[in-house]
Structure formats: C-alpha cells, structure tokens
Amino acid sequence: MFYPYSLYWNSYYMIGTIFVVIAAVLAIFAQTKVQSTYKRYKKIPNSRGMSGAQVAREILDSEGLNDIQIFEVKGQLSDHYNPSKKTINLSSDVYHGTSIASLAVAAHECGHAIQYKEKYIPISLRNSILPVANLGQYLGWIAIILGLAIGHTNIAWIGFALMCGILAFQIVTLPVEFNASSRALQILNTRYLTSSEYAGAKSMLSAAAFTYVAAMISTLMSMLRIFLLIIGNSRDN
Numbered sequence: 001m002f003y004p005y006s007l008y009w010n011s012y013y014m015i016g017t018i019f020v021v022i023a024a025v026l027a028i029f030a031q032t033k034v035q036s037t038y039k040r041y042k043k044i045p046n047s048r049g050m051s052g053a054q055v056a057r058e059i060l061d062s063e064g065l066n067d068i069q070i071f072e073v074k075g076q077l078s079d080h081y082n083p084s085k086k087t088i089n090l091s092s093d094v095y096h097g098t099s100i101a102s103l104a105v106a107a108h109e110c111g112h113a114i115q116y117k118e119k120y121i122p123i124s125l126r127n128s129i130l131p132v133a134n135l136g137q138y139l140g141w142i143a144i145i146l147g148l149a150i151g152h153t154n155i156a157w158i159g160f161a162l163m164c165g166i167l168a169f170q171i172v173t174l175p176v177e178f179n180a181s182s183r184a185l186q187i188l189n190t191r192y193l194t195s196s197e198y199a200g201a202k203s204m205l206s207a208a209a210f211t212y213v214a215a216m217i218s219t220l221m222s223m224l225r226i227f228l229l230i231i232g233n234s235r236d237n
Contacts, residue, residue, distance in 0.1 A: 016225025023221035030214035052106035104201035111180030136162035
C-alpha cells in the first residue's frame with residue numbers, strides 16, 4: 001500500500017527531487033538572464049529611430065500579412081502572436097520603444113506570424129499536441145495518484161504516459177521559438193540594424209530562447225522524478 005508520507009523515505013523520489021531543484025535553479029537563472037539582457041538593450045536606441053510597432057507593421061506588410069493587426073498590451077515581455085484573432089500584441093515598452101530590444105521582440109512575434117503563413121510544420125505539430133497535453137496533465141496526475149494509492153503501478157504508468165504530452169509539447173516548442181528568432185534576426189540584419197545593433201538583438205533573443213530550454217529541462221526533471229517514484233513504489237510492493 002502507498003502512503004503519502006512514504007514519499008520522503010523513497011530514495012528514488014529523493015534523487016528525482018534533487019534533479020527538480022537543479023532544474024528550478026536553472027529556470028530562475030534563465031529568467032534572470034532574459035530580464036537583465038532586456039533591461040540592458042532596452043536602453044540602447046536603434047539608429048533608425050523606429051518603434052517596435054512600426055517595424056512590426058513594416059515586416060507584416062512586406063510579407064503580405066496586412067490583415068494582422070498590432071495592439072499594445074500591459075505587462076513586461078507579455079508580447080505574443082494570437083493566430084486565432086490574427087493580432088500581434090506588444091507590451092508598452094516594445095510597442096512604443098525604439099530600443100534594440102523593442103525591435104528584436106517585435107520582429108520575433110512577426111516571425112511567428114510568418115510561420116503560420118508558411119504553414120511551418122513544427123508549429124502545426126505543436127498546436128495538435130496542445131489539447132492532448134492539457135488533457136493529459138490533469139488525467140495523468142489523477143491516474144498516478146490513484147495508481148500509487150491503491151498499489152496498482154500499471155495505472156500510475158498510464159498516468160505517466162499521459163503526462164508525457166506536456167514534455168512533447170515543450171520539446172516541439174523549441175524549434176518553433178528558435179525559428180521565429182532566426183527569421184527575426186535575418187530580417188533585422190537585412191533591413192533595420194547595424195552590425196553592432198544586430199549583436200545586441202541576437203543576445204536578447206538568445207536569452208529569451210534559453211527560457212524555453214530551461215522550461216523543457218524543468219519538465220523533464222519533473223517527469224524523471226515521477227518515473228523514479230513509480231519505479232521505487234513498484235519495488236517496495
């Protein structure tokens with residue numbers, strides 16, 4: 001029989017917890033890195049004096065995406081592309097800002113819009129995984145807790161398999177984000193930024209991309225802890 005307090009005496013679970021703590025530290029480092037990089041490059045204006053909204057509009061129009069609207073939203077680094085509404089939503093600093101960081105973030109979101117236009121395969125795959133991942137996240141935990149509580153690890157393994165959808169979603173997200181940044185940097189390098197400004201934009205987007213890598217690693221470590229917990233419980237039984 002599985003008891004909640006037995007988690008603390010499960011050596012497999014404790015090993016997994018160490019991995020999770022390491023991943024959490026990595027995630028904090030990634031967030032600190034992107035914040036500090038953004039803070040640094042939002043103080044440096046681009047030589048053309050264009051705002052993030054202006055650059056986004058030009059990029060979209062040049063790609064034939066005239067129907068996509070650009071809106072200002074609250075928050076810092078809350079920028080995102082909404083494919084269902086066909087809107088690019090830029091935080092105030094990015095929307096109005098003329099910094100290197102503003103152009104980098106705005107161009108990145110345009111990169112996502114271009115991905116949808118070109119039917120970029122990884123983004124289509126990610127969208128198909130998303131509902132499965134959301135459902136698996138809830139059903140997976142129920143199956144894991146139930147399976148361990150009643151001593152049927154087969155049920156727990158089913159729950160583990162369901163939760164793997166979350167990891168799959170985050171893995172597929174990586175090429176989506178990397179590609180959007182690659183598109184953004186190519187456009188910025190060709191039309192908008194000098195070589196020194198380009199280096200700053202690249203640093204900004206690289207730091208942002210690292211947050212997705214850190215998030216994927218955190219999920220991987222959490223899944224490993226669950227895996228070890230089920231293994232340990234199986235051996236105890």
